[in-house]
Amino acid sequence: xxxxxxxxxxxxxxxxxxxxxxxxxxxxxxxxxxxxxxxxxxxxxxxxxxxxxxxxxxxxxxxxxxxxxxxxxxxxxxxxxxxxxxxxxxxxxxxxxxxxxxxxxxxxxxxxxxxxxxxxxxxxxxxxxxxxxxxxxxxxxxxxxxxxxxxxxxxxxxxxxxxxxxxxxx
Amino acid sequence: xxxxxxxxxxxxxxxxxxxxxxxxxxxxxxxxxxxxxxxxxxxxxxxxxxxxxxxxxxxxxxxxxxxxxxxxxxxxxxxxxxxxxxxxxxxxxxxxxxxxxxxxxxxxxxxxxxxxxxxxxxxxxxxxxxxxxxxxxxxxxxxxxxxxxxxxxxxxxxxxxxxxxxxxxxxxxxxxxxxxxxxxxxxxxxxxxxxxxxxxxxxxxxxxxxxxxxxxxxxxxxxxxxxxxxxxxxxxxxxxxxxxxxxxxxxxxxxxxxxxxxxxxxxxxxxxxxxxxxxxxxxxxxxxxxxxxxxxxxxxxxxxxxxxxxxxxxxxxxxxxxxxxxxxxxxxxxxxxxxxxxxxxxxxxxxxxxxxxxxxxxxxxxxxxxxxxxxxxxxxxxxxxxxxxxxxxxxxxxxxxxxxxxxxxxxxxxxxxxxxxxxxxxxxxxxxxxxxxxxxxxxxxxxxxxxxxxxxxxxxxxxxxxxxxxxxxxxxxxxxxxxxxxxxxxxxxxxxxxxxxxxxxxxxxxxxxxxxxxxxxxxxxxxxxxxxxxxxxxxxxxxxxxxxxxxxxxxxxxxxxxxxxxxxxxxxxxxxxxxxxxxxxxxxxxxxxxxxxxxxxxxxxxxxxxxxxxxxxxxxxxxxxxxxxxxxxxxxxxxxxxxxxxxxxxxxxxxxxxxxxxxxxxxxxxxxxxxxxxxxxxxxxxxxxxxxxxxxxxxxxxxxxxxxxxxxxxxxxxxxxxxxxxxxxxxxxxxxxxxxxxxxxxxxxxxxxxxxxxxxxxxxxxxxxxxxxxx
Numbered sequence: 001x002x003x004x005x006x007x008x009x010x011x012x013x014x015x016x017x018x019x020x021x022x023x024x025x026x027x028x029x030x031x032x033x034x035x036x037x038x039x040x041x042x043x044x045x046x047x048x049x050x051x052x053x054x055x056x057x058x059x060x061x062x063x064x065x066x067x068x069x070x071x072x073x074x075x076x077x078x079x080x081x082x083x084x085x086x087x088x089x090x091x092x093x094x095x096x097x098x099x100x101x102x103x104x105x106x107x108x109x110x111x112x113x114x115x116x117x118x119x120x121x122x123x124x125x126x127x128x129x130x131x132x133x134x135x136x137x138x139x140x141x142x143x144x145x146x147x148x149x150x151x152x153x154x155x156x157x158x159x160x161x162x163x164x165x166x167x168x169x170x
Numbered sequence: 171x172x173x174x175x176x177x178x179x180x181x182x183x184x185x186x187x188x189x190x191x192x193x194x195x196x197x198x199x200x201x202x203x204x205x206x207x208x209x210x211x212x213x214x215x216x217x218x219x220x221x222x223x224x225x226x227x228x229x230x231x232x233x234x235x236x237x238x239x240x241x242x243x244x245x246x247x248x249x250x251x252x253x254x255x256x257x258x259x260x261x262x263x264x265x266x267x268x269x270x271x272x273x274x275x276x277x278x279x280x281x282x283x284x285x286x287x288x289x290x291x292x293x294x295x296x297x298x299x300x301x302x303x304x305x306x307x308x309x310x311x312x313x314x315x316x317x318x319x320x321x322x323x324x325x326x327x328x329x330x331x332x333x334x335x336x337x338x339x340x341x342x343x344x345x346x347x348x349x350x351x352x353x354x355x356x357x358x359x360x361x362x363x364x365x366x367x368x369x370x371x372x373x374x375x376x377x378x379x380x381x382x383x384x385x386x387x388x389x390x391x392x393x394x395x396x397x398x399x400x401x402x403x404x405x406x407x408x409x410x411x412x413x414x415x416x417x418x419x420x421x422x423x424x425x426x427x428x429x430x431x432x433x434x435x436x437x438x439x440x441x442x443x444x445x446x447x448x449x450x451x452x453x454x455x456x457x458x459x460x461x462x463x464x465x466x467x468x469x470x471x472x473x474x475x476x477x478x479x480x481x482x483x484x485x486x487x488x489x490x491x492x493x494x495x496x497x498x499x500x501x502x503x504x505x506x507x508x509x510x511x512x513x514x515x516x517x518x519x520x521x522x523x524x525x526x527x528x529x530x531x532x533x534x535x536x537x538x539x540x541x542x543x544x545x546x547x548x549x550x551x552x553x554x555x556x557x558x559x560x561x562x563x564x565x566x567x568x569x570x571x572x573x574x575x576x577x578x579x580x581x582x583x584x585x586x587x588x589x590x591x592x593x594x595x596x597x598x599x600x601x602x603x604x605x606x607x608x609x610x611x612x613x614x615x616x617x618x619x620x621x622x623x624x625x626x627x628x629x630x631x632x633x634x635x636x637x638x639x640x641x642x643x644x645x646x647x648x649x650x651x652x653x654x655x656x657x658x659x660x661x662x663x664x665x666x667x668x669x670x671x672x673x674x675x676x677x678x679x680x681x682x683x684x685x686x687x688x689x690x691x692x693x694x695x696x697x698x699x700x701x702x703x704x705x706x707x708x709x710x711x712x713x714x715x716x717x718x719x720x721x722x723x724x725x726x727x728x729x730x731x732x733x734x735x736x737x738x739x740x741x742x743x744x745x746x747x748x749x750x751x752x753x754x755x756x757x758x759x760x761x762x763x764x765x766x767x768x769x770x771x772x773x774x775x776x777x778x779x780x781x782x783x784x785x786x787x788x789x790x791x792x793x794x795x796x797x798x799x800x801x802x803x804x805x806x807x808x809x810x811x812x813x814x815x816x817x818x819x820x821x822x823x824x825x826x827x828x829x830x831x832x833x834x835x836x837x838x839x840x841x842x843x844x845x846x847x848x849x850x851x852x853x854x855x856x857x858x859x860x861x862x863x864x865x866x867x868x869x870x871x872x873x874x875x876x877x878x879x880x881x882x883x884x885x886x887x888x889x890x891x892x893x894x895x896x897x898x899x900x901x902x903x904x905x906x907x908x909x910x911x912x913x914x915x916x917x918x919x920x921x922x923x924x925x926x927x928x929x930x931x932x933x934x935x936x937x938x939x940x941x942x943x944x945x
Contacts (some may be wrong), residue, residue: 010625010660011615012668017570019778041778044620045717045724046664050776073666083568135780138498139565141513153505156513158565159498162780 018044019080021070022163024134026063026122035063037132039163042072056168057102059127065104065120067093067134069161081118084136091160092142093117094135094152099167101125102132104149114142117149129168136161197244197258198233199266201226208749210270212807212846213248214857218255218902241403245904246270247858249807249844252300253897253904257402292685293377293697293742293756299370304895304908307412307421307442307938310366314392317374318814319756319798321833324924325359327417327447327933328459328489329528332362333923334390335376335758336794336820336832340708343385347396347481349536350385352582352609353558356623356710358831358925363485363532363558365440365463367423370397376756376798377740378683378701381634381649384586384605387681387703388736388762396481399427399434399469408944416912416936417457418519419444427467436467445521446490449931450916452515456493458523462486478539485532490523495929496565499780503722503928507881512929525563525571533557546592556582570618577614578623582607594637602635611709620668622716622725624661626709630654643689647699651681655706664715673713677706677733698741707731711766711787724775724784725768731789736762750804757797765792767822767829791823794832808846812864814838819873830878834871834886834922840864859896865889871922884927887919908940 020042027034035057041050057063069080084091088110094117095104104122106115140155141147147155201213209230216223217234219242224232242260247253251270258264295317305313311322311330321333331338344351344362354360366372375391383391407426413419420443427436442461446453465483472478494512497503506512538552558581561574588603607630613621631654638647659673683701690696714727738760745753769788774781796818804810815837820829844860870886891912898905916935920927 007610007625007627007658007660009670010613010621010662012662012670013613013615013618013620015620016618017567022778039778041776043664043666045775045777045779045782046666047775048665050778087567135501138567153508156494156505157498158496159502159780160567161778162499162501163778 015044015073016071016078018071018073019069019161020044020072021077022134022161023068023070024165025066025068026057027066028058029062029064029121037165039165040072044073050163052163052165054165054167056170057122057124059124059169061124063122063124064107065122067118067120069136084116084118088116088118089114089142090139091116092137092140092152092155093120094133094137094149094155095120095122096133096135096150096152097167098130099124099132099169100128100130102128102130102167102169106149110142112142115149120149124169127170129166129170132165132167134161134163134165135159193236193238195237195239195260195263196233196235197237197242197260197264197266198231199264199268200230201232201246201248201268201270202230203270203749210248213246213268213270216245216247216899218243218245218899221899221901243404245899247897249846249858252298253858257400257404292375292379293699293740294373294375296374297372302366302369302372303408303410303906303942304893304910304940306367306410306423306940306942307414307419308366310362310364310372310394313366313372314374318800318838319376319796319816319818320374321836321923323358323831324921324926326454326492326495326924326926327457328491329359329361331358331360332392333831333833334374334392335760335796336818336829337389338831340711341386341389341705342392343380343383343387343389344392344394345383345385346394346483346534347536348538348552348586349534349554349556349584350383350607351532352556352580353532354560354578354580356708356714359491359528360560361489361530363487363530364394365461365465365483365485366394367425367440368396368438368463368465368483369394371395376758377685377697377699377742378703378738379636379647379649379685379699381651381681381683381701382588382601382603382636384584384607384630384632386705387651387679387701388705388734388738396465396467398477398479399429399436399467402429404428406945408942410940410942412908412938412940414444414936414938416933417444417447418521431471434469438465438467439463443521446519448519448934450918450934451931452511453517453519454492454512454926454930454933455514455516455520456490456522456524456527458490458521460488460523475542476539477542479537481534481536481538483532483534485530487528487530488523489528489530491526491528492926492930493524493526493565495926496526497722499782500722500774501780503880506929525565527563529559529561529563529574531557531559548588548590550588550590551586553585554583556580556584558582574614574617575619576622577617578621579612579614581610584608596639598637598639600635600637603633605632605634606630607632620662620664620716622718623710623714624659626657626659626713628658628709629656645687645689647683647685649681649683649685649701651679653679653681655679657709657712659709659713661713661715673729675712675729677704679704679706679733693746695744696741697744698739700739701737703736703738705734705736707733707766707787714787717782722782723770724782726784726786728787731766731787732764734762734764734766734789736760752800752802754800755797756799757795759795760793762792762794764789765822765829767792790825792820792829793823794818794820794829808844810842810844812838812840812842827875827878828871828873830874831923832871835869837867837869838864854898856896856898860894862893864891864893866891868921881928884920884922887917887921889917889919890914903943903945906940906942906944908938908942910938910940912936912938 024037071078108119137157140157144154213226373393380391410423423440440463447457468480493514536554562576564575590601592599594600634651636649655677663669681703685699687697740758742756768785771784799815820832842862894909
């Protein structure tokens, strides 16, 4: 009986749904060096703190923004953005900011002609600093009252991603 | 089925006068109220085969004449008592003395068990067969809620688990036909997987004298009693059907049984289905539930001394969880809290069940044998196997919604040996036993998600001895119990790279109880018991790690937790000054050292999904005390009233704050009118017409601090319910009609113990129509 108390090793599940990394690439529309904002949390819900890397943005500049999601627990890293694109009508990114003069607008549409937010346009104003919060909602109501790029509160659904970047425009 | 539980035939005196085929036999006798020893007037006794009968006079006497020598079923009914059926074989003129427990039935739906008095000082309450039949639409926990001192922890309308005197989950034991129910008891959003309709009665033991039962000795014990089959040679059964307006639920239950000296059998099947429930103002979308359950019981007497039985049950359920209560992180929770109506509320009703949902099944097979040496000594051996499957589906990306996010399979083997001797030494009775239990819990890896609780195997052995004796007007019992637990755990690390971490642990739990009951007079009884018990930390408390989706929090176990140690004292005073008045007050006090609870960390944990509150399993010293009060009073022979109040306080003695998830104080008052005479409606005779109106007050939990929850504690509320029922006697069957209205005034409310309160109002008005045929 005691021998049977020893149990076989569990199978470690393949966590293919995990998102470890969000990279928001901002390329100046007029050309120039792209800026990357990166949020990396390798252990998922585990106790290790995430690594957040940012670079300064230039004032009064229009950027083309693109979001990329990775699962770096897989090797090679899996691009989760394709999953979002396949189900684009069930997903929407939101961009909220406290930086004066900075605004983000959608630059893509899903199969129902509603925004997704994988591609965006970001316009900076004068010099300043603050935070930029990027949220990904799963199964939101995209046409609910008051749902705009900077306000997901009436959209509902579940938050799959919510990351905050410190932003410096100078 | 006609329960004989409250009915005892104490004498069967036979006088040989006529033996022959003429229909000249008679049955006569007296009916006495066992509570007060007074004769009971107006008891109807009908021979169901012939339809002839009699009513008792003021001395409790009845006489039925002109019976043929035959087998007869006597249907005995009395206002305020459950109707009973007794089988007798009439060969001669027969004199019967029948005991009916009328005064204790004053409380109608909840009666104090009389049986226990002779066996132990257990302080317990019972839900009888008829009460269950009148609540056929409810699940186990919601049925138990009718008992004072029992509350229910819910996650919407489909998931409910009982709380007894403030304790629930791992601290309670639920015994399904004598076997400790295995399964994922740790989760607040996991209902016990039992169909209550398989039971003849359900008992709740609130005191400490329950050491013979396997499981945690800290909290109360819930016993789902599947009694042995009555020695009644005919095929009997009951077919029930119900419809509920809220959720448009349909349900049916069929029970069939027959006694045969060679092999007796019973079958019990239930089918239930409901769609979206509704609050007064909107549908609660995706709250449908489907259930299909079956149980069988076989019983065989090998000899007058040896009886074998085989019992099997299967429970299968699919439960929808309110779509709007599925959230990603704490921001989502705060958004939901600010809304009146949950997200995803649709104006259309649907029977469909989509993610988030649970698919749960539980199967039990039990074999037992009983050998009776003589009137005093019995040996009982039983063995059981259980299989519990729990799959929980969340809303996920890329078609993964169809893959369970949690899939746990638990297998359990149990064996038990019990020996009872009513007179082992100088009138001391003894009951002793040995129990062994092997549980294997395995996460199925196809979820693609790190499991919240690890795989484990646990091996538990226990032994107990109970002694009792009646000394003049006192009855005392002493109990001792020892359990040894080994756990072999295989966890997956929460750090990268994933590794397998092995834990081996062992615990020793000692429990003891002392009970004393004193029959002051026929009208006043004092029962008390005091007990110490230990509970080893459960697997989730030791090793859980990850996001608990239901609460949007990260829960982390602590492998160094120690066992909880508890001391609990219960005193119950029962006062029955007249057959018309019944009062019971029960006081309890419990202290738990190293009480295990989830302590919120001050810092939130930042992940790619946003910030999550972190809860760590920690230990403190806790104190729980309270009172259950019940009273019944008969205003007239047709009108009776009932009052129940329960008060509870629970403190964390170290932090000096209230414990969470403790029921609010509540009050229940009801008034019942039951017609003395039958009435005739379009040629049909309606018996036992009864109308009940009851009101329930749940008070606000003002004692909780504002930072102990995500939102303010909901206000108290009052609900009004009504019930109308009557019986119709047919030649070989009885029909019972039932109309019940819950939340008659369609009140909007939120209950503290329902997690869905963060998102939506509770259930609105529900009209239940029930019909059953017993034959």
